[in-house]
Amino acid sequence: DIQMTQSPSSLSASVGDTVTITCRASQSIGDYLHWYHQKPGKAPKLLIYEASILQSGVPSRFSGSGYGTDFTLTISSLQPEDFGTYYCQQSYNTPFFGQGTRVGIK
């Protein structure tokens, strides 16, 4: 299995800050990397697929980059509704999620 490691595991930031979350794959996965946001008690929501493509309806303050083993999710101008947990997922082979990054609002 291809393991996915996210960092940091948690962070706190202020409204308006730029937040960066990284995801590293244990082997190259091309651009088969996707990002989700989950609020407590809710289902995850797809934000970005294939490393950099913004899902329809997702605000443009979210962006993704990377290829191979190292990937980044950036939230520019963090908003109060952006708190929650972010997960990366690889679909290069058997789908596997990262352990999550919890984002708290200062």
Next chain:
Amino acid sequence: QVQLVQSGAEVKQPGASVKVSCKASGYTFRGYGISWVRQAPGQGLEWMGWISGYNGNTNSVEKFQGRVAMTIDTSASTAYLALGSLRRDDTAVYYCARSLAEAGPKSYLDYWGQGALVIVSS
């Protein structure tokens, strides 16, 4: 609009079986697959398996093989996940999610059900 509506919460005893349903609407059911993902309390997301909405072909993680059965009823646009020989560590929220047909199980998940809580307790 695309919607996946799941069945309600269940409480089961260890050793029992549970069946969770996922009714799809707002798209052509046969044109996509359904993946199943679970989340234990306070934990992350765990992909369990996938079923084709076109022909019912399945793919599941090795750890669940022998205990899991994924099926579809295309006439009802509904997918089902059955998990047997339940253990306490199967307590989790079970989500269904839509995946691309052409990618099979190797897909991102663009729409999710609301989740079904399964509690395994004596």
